[in-house]
Amino acid sequence: MNSIFLRIYAGMILAMLLVGAFAYGMVQLVNDYRSDLYREQMAHGTFYLMARGLQRQAEPEAQEARRELLTRLMGAEIELRDEHTLELSYRERMALEEGRVVMRVADPRSFADIMFQLPGESRYIYTRMDKVSEQQARATALLLLDELAQYPLAEWDAQFMHLQKQFGYPIARQPLAALRLDTEQRQRLARREVVLALDESPARNRSTVMVYAPIGNTGDALVLGPLVLFDWLPLEMSVLVGVLGLLAMGFVTYFLVRPLQARLRKLDNAVRQLGSGDLDARADVRGQDAIGQLGATFNGMTEHIRRLIESQREMTRAVSHELRTPVARLRFGLEMLADCDDGDERRAKLDALDRDIEQLDRLIDEILTFARLEEGTPAIEFKQVDIQQLFEQICAEIAPISGEHLTLRDATEWLRLGPVQRNADGEQRYLHRILQNLVTNALRYARSEIVLRYYVQGELAVIEVADDGPGIPFNERERVFKPFARLDKSRHRASGGYGLGLSIVQRIVEWHGGRIDVTDSDSGGALFRVSWPREQRSGQHVLGSRGAEN
Template sequence: MSLKFFLKIYARLLAITAAVLVLCVLLFNGINSVRGQYWHEQAAEPLMRWLAAVPDPARQYHWMPSLFGLHTLLPEQLQDAPVLAERLAYGQVVAEPAGTGYRFFVRAGDGSILGLALEQTYPELTRALALLVRWHLDTANPQQLNHVSEELGQSLNVSIGPLQSADQLPDQAVLQDLGDRGFSVFHEGRRASVLLRLSEGDLVRMTMPAPFNPWGWPMLVLLAAVIGGVLALGLYLGLRFVDGRLRKVEAVAVRIARGEMGARVESEAGTLVSRLASSFNGMAEHIQRLVQVQREMIHAVSHELRTPVARIRFGVQMIESASSPETMEKQLSGIDGDIQELDELIDEILTYARLEQGGPVFSLREGSVTDIARQVVEEQRQIREGINIECRIDKASERWALADMEPRYIHRAIQNLVGNAARYADSRVVVNCQLDENTCRIDVEDDGPGIPEQDWEKVFTAFARLDDSRTRTSGGYGLGLSIVRRILYWHGGQAFLGRSDELGGARFSLVWPRRKPVDSVL
């Protein structure tokens, strides 16, 4: 995986994560503002309804105005707040943010508007309810205390009950506060509880409803749904993108199967399937080339086979009409030569086909390049009489003679070049070996007529022949140099042609890496 592709995916994941976080924060704040408004109104509603039912709450609960901002408004004073007035007209308890706290409004029975101001809603609401409950319990008949407690609890949405055992007593700090103020607020979990001491000395416990929880299960479910939805959308878009690219590859594969060998996948750099598209295009090009080579081979082989087969047929006819043993012997000798030519042609075709269609499995092993070069030169000297074949290897190259290669095929490549050079040379062929730590190079030069520069690539094409001195009259089938190039290809190198500065003829060069990775398989 490329670093560019990794960074691109990583950036997209960061962008999705940031988008999810921003969306969650916006939803959390927006929905909680509505939930908080609703909770404030629901939490304060029992107290506000109770106060609205009292004829003169400011007088009856004389501590309310000073401690909790209890006040009375006329409906005319709400002309600047039509929404508030409308909601109050429907009998709703309304909560409005005011600075650091909330203001609560409710319409009283006489038509006036009763208001309450709480800076910290839950703690101050707890204190207000505690004072109101204690006042009513202190003024109640002792025989009706339980009935009054039950009525207050139902009306004010709190739980009220006497403290019946010492095990229910809170810690010492709460008891100390109780002695100073007559009530003490403490918490058990998230809920607030108030311990009240009545005028008769009885202890009563009041438990409040749970405070507002911004992380309530509805919010958690919503956030989980949002996160899951965004991730699902991102996954869907990603898979859709990949699926679209794979469908393009599939479509091109179908076109190739129908015979459109030139069809290719449009490769987009940096995408998830770009490497697949590149490999697929490489495979398609290889298949197209193999099909083209196959067609050329079929055409060329059929052409190459005609001449020796025709000569053999002619020789057989001559034997049938031969009048002397000498004539028959001559024809049999010619037929034997034609059969030998067919055998060599078939061997060349099979070798070229194996190399062109994927090549053999090369088992690279260490061998001496210089020893192979000397062996080839010695073999060619014996069969190329009249041609001076020289092998040049300096001491520096001898030091790096051992290389990773397939000796049989390297031998075949050098042999084809030396034999080809000796066939067209006037009198001299030179084989130069230049080896270093990283590269093996062998140059085969001759003093023949050379090859025009415009034909330097053509000579490596299968069954290719030139129109100059290198014609079929000199022998060969036009496969030798093609085999050489494929051998070098499977060794990770290349074969190329130039002009010999020393001898003036052609110079064929083989270059390939001296070492391959340990796990390399060609």
């Protein structure tokens, strides 16, 4: 995915899915824990009163009768079991020893096994309930009244404070006249019945249940509640999940944008360095996306600017030096011509001046050609070029000027190359210029023979031009491609040329995504080897490719 925005959007969508899954899992986990805690708190007071009533029975028969009474009150079988019959886990055992109610919920819609340890004993109250109904609420009120009946009325307030710690909801004693009940509910209280009142709220989680039971003839009523229905997703949890979701989204967004910002900062620093004149500035922002491509283009542009400036400096120095000699000869020739009276001598000096002017014209033409090549890299339209035809054209052009003592030979085994291998992608006129310059350069130094050769090496097309001249020293082989480069006396400028031909060849080869090397030929002279991809991408630009390499 090369688009930055697509990567960010994809990352954001993935983050949303991950946050949603995390939030859902967290809510489920927290709600499961809260629901277990809610059920245990609601049941704790009831089972505490059941345990107190059972332990008050000293005789086994009385205890059994009490158990049966509790079974009828609760609407579920109440049992007394030993630990080995319950198969308690470590967590359940620890909870029971702490005096808590333990519930094993098989399925929220099925049943639950409820256990509570008798204080100070190794026996446990055990029951299985498939639903919670009004019967359990009324049983709790009756058990609470039974517990209070064991104490004088004066101690009830203290007992209320003690028992309140065992319940997960408020318990209180209030005058009957203070209760907000309708006529039917008051009549039921007068008949000594336990009354349940549901205070319904528009929001289900705000609905509550109140339990009222008359306390004998005291004129008071026992009030249990409000019992708040379980809220599966309270406001606090919704806020918490929302905050955590926003934090997670911000965290993910930060790590998505941070690398992008860092790469843009590197690019900005490189631009600032270049603006301050540092031509070695490079933007280290690798990648295949838009910023990576921009960084590659910037690096290629910087390299191109540096090369242009260096070339301009070298050219300025070299041109001033190269022009000085023919201009000095022209000035000297004009002075000599002014003092010359003989016609033949005057004509000879005019011919010499004409040759110097021609030399200046050729030099200026080479300089202009090199300058045009250095102005920028064209968008080359690569086409299939027949290399055999190109070789035949060059040989036909060079043969008239090679002389009788020099042989130009094509050593390519064309018969072994199929029609496809004989073709390579390139610009016809530029490939012609490469071969022409190399052969012309070899003409200046070859003693008796120049050899051309073409072959295919993997995905590369390779052209070789070899001569049997003095060769190029190893330490001079890199400098030979620099404009106006001067080599040792074995290949000095007396042979002609201005040192621009090989610079032009190198630049064209770079446009084709290739390279040029120089080594020794079999006959001891110089061998120039040009290699480039046989298949090119249409419209390729050297700035992009060079930038990517840098």
